[in-house]
Amino acid sequence: MTSVLPTTLGELRTAAAHPPRPVKAELRDNLLDALREKRDPWPGIVGFDRTVLPQLERAILAGHDLVLLGERGQGKTRLLRTLVGLLDEWTPVIAGSELNEHPMQPITPESKRRVGELGDDLPVAWKHRTERFAEKLATPDTSVGDLVGDVDPVKVAQGRSLGDPETIHYGLLPRSHRGIIAINELPDLAERIQVSLLNVMEERDIQIRGYTLRLPLDVLLVATANPEDYTNRGRIITPLKDRFGAEIRTHYPLEVAAEIELVRQEAELVAEVGDHLLEVIARFVRHLRESSSIDQRSGVSARFAVAAAETVAASALRRSALIGENPPVARPVDLDSVPEVLRGKLEFEAGEEGREQEVLTHLLRRAVADTARSAFAGLNLRPLAELVSDGHPVATGELVHAGDILAALPELPVLHEVAQRVGAGPKDPAGTIASAVELALESLYLTRRLSKDTEDDRTIYG
Template identity: 65%
Template sequence: MTSETFPASINTVGELRASGHVQRDVRDEIRSNLLSALRDGRDPWEGIVGFESTVVPQLERALIAGHDVVLLGERGQGKTRLLRTLVNLLDEWTPVVAGSELDEHPYEPILPETLRRAADLGDDLPVQWRHRSERYSEKLATPDTSVADLVGDIDPMKVAQGRSLGDPETIHFGLIPRAHRGLIVINELPDLSERIQVSMLNVMEERDIQVRGYSLRLPLDVLVLASANPEDYTNRGRIITPLKDRFGAEIRTHYPLELVDEVDVIEQEADLVASVPEFLIEILARFTRYLREHPSIDQRSGVSARFSIAGAETVAAAALHRAAITGEEPAVARPVDLESVIEVLRGKVEFESGEEGREREILEYLLRKATADAVRANLGGTDMGALVTLLESGDGVRTGDRIPAAEVIAAFDDDPAVTELLEQLAAKLDLDEAEYASALEFALEGLFLARRIGKEPDERGRTVYRVDPEDLADR
């Protein structure tokens, strides 16, 4: 019998023993399945980007050692996403005692009621099967979390049914006992009050629970995982020393170290409602990285990956908004749509004290810097003199959040030199025809940032690229 196929024919503990099933605890399951994946060259961390040579090897060693783990890192570094992938290292199906409150293994019942049933029924004890997705529990730690939430408390309904207060069967189990034979993840662990953290000490070390002085001791089989923000760890809250000591591994996470990883995270996570050329994604990735380095930004708070993801989604939404108004098809984002990122997302960035009133100025500067870098990286060495020459003899090129792509293209009147340049841009940027206007705007913005052309708003609020912007007011 393998763990990869649902064993529908096995319905009693006798049939389970006859099948040759071998009981493994959670740590053994994870260790064995992780080692098998590594030997076979399979990636057990699907969807995790940027941690391949840093966080993942540390986590793998911790899991092989059978340690409980706490991940420390600023917001938006993928801590919860990483912890959620661990469920894939469990056996796909596992047997449990049918009707068990804690999903006990048929070979090892631990509750008084289940022990009685096992003694009475013997090999006829009924068995059910749980998928690994049902063996994962997650709790966001909040200051109002109680011991009853995590560990358990007396259930007044069971007392009302006639049981005495001293009866262990009057306990209503909390999240941690109910994660028996599975994973329990506590996000933002320092937000738990110290009194509540103390209630976890027995679970972490002795692997049992104590509720209101009951003598009930349950040998729990559970892997405890947690996440924490270092800023919360040192200020708003902290992990108490005895609990911290019980985690076998404390692993620091980080934001993507390479630009390509930042881009991959955006492309993987963003839900885009319109086409967004990759060079725009790259600009957002560079913008986010500059925010994480700038002294005016509160780096203790960090700049979440959600900022760049939301930025890409906002740019796509701006493109679809324009398409709905102008009727252009398909909806394709252009550099002009980047302006909406600052308007919508400025509240997602924490500034240092003393920067009041300069927030927009700082964001606009860093966005221009990111755009200039993207132009150099993608269009470096491209002769864009044809655009400058055309602008010298014309009225300029107008663009804006309500100007369709066809109008931007039409401004060049099928100039052969510009057409040839456009083909070069499309080849360099790997664009299709629907994205030509976006490429032209990208090139124009690059020329403006290189101070080869001017850029100003006209009387209708549209953006005008011209060689001689000083004459714009006289037109």
């Protein structure tokens, strides 16, 4: 692609195809094009269509710097990274310039000197949009030099005087000129470091150890932060908060379907996990977010749901390796591994010490019951309950083969209906059908129509 693009300033002027344009105008124009053409400008973003995204689009159209405010695991960083897709795919820069300056708009003394010396022969390079996005995780040890810049002792040692602006080593913000810079967890920056951003955001100049360079920096500054009532590590200072044009609140998925879609999109599953099990996980996470036993100020991250789905899939793969059940398919029994493995990802209220496992097990059972009620609504499971009660107990467990579960039950029309309700057909693997049957058996147990006993890592419904 770049081989057919202009390589000198003269060729660029002749082509007249890439005039200088502020980055915020570039984002605005490309967003408007996407909206007019009904293209999704936010690929991979789930559950924000009617809430966060309209606010974000208004902020971009207004040309505002913005901060996303929300609890952990709400997709703030993922959302900011999609902004790259609104930049032009390729943009011209002065070859060798530190600040990605447009060949027709040099801003540093060195680039202005080169333009004056070389004229139309000034070499032009091309930057891909992915190279115009910089991301910085705010940490307490971040310095002004990291963000804005500092004097470069090597350049001074080469014989240049301290008053020479070309002795400056530019920080991340100036190097993001004509691009986007994202600062994650902004309150973690020390307040004196936040002060260094004030001039950049308002006056668009930088001050370094006595230098005041009037560099017309062209950047979109975006940031993320946790709500101030949660983070004890710091705050966004008031003058800086005032300089952000938009503060947008994010949230967890509002609907079960959105949570399932998010997990399906993000999880790397090593075994088949049916939608009914993903629904159990999604409902489980929603119960956790509503529970008074969980510290809701820290939130229940979407990463919890993703990790839960991956844990369930891993349990199925382990069973496949141990007893030769192929292909590996997750069943409701694999859900039992979730509370034990992922308990450490949650923050419990102080009064719940010692009850963590009990709380998680109870909420998981509620999620299973809710999912089964939704899946089997209107379906009469009485024939299955009577069959199991009248001498056909069913044993399941992490190391019980799916074929053994199905072999324990005679042919019943209701079993085919149960499988169909969760999207399984007669030609599907035994594990897929056994997963549906297990969900029905657990539903009958939770509604007290069957008993359940545990013997040697096996669960027996009877």
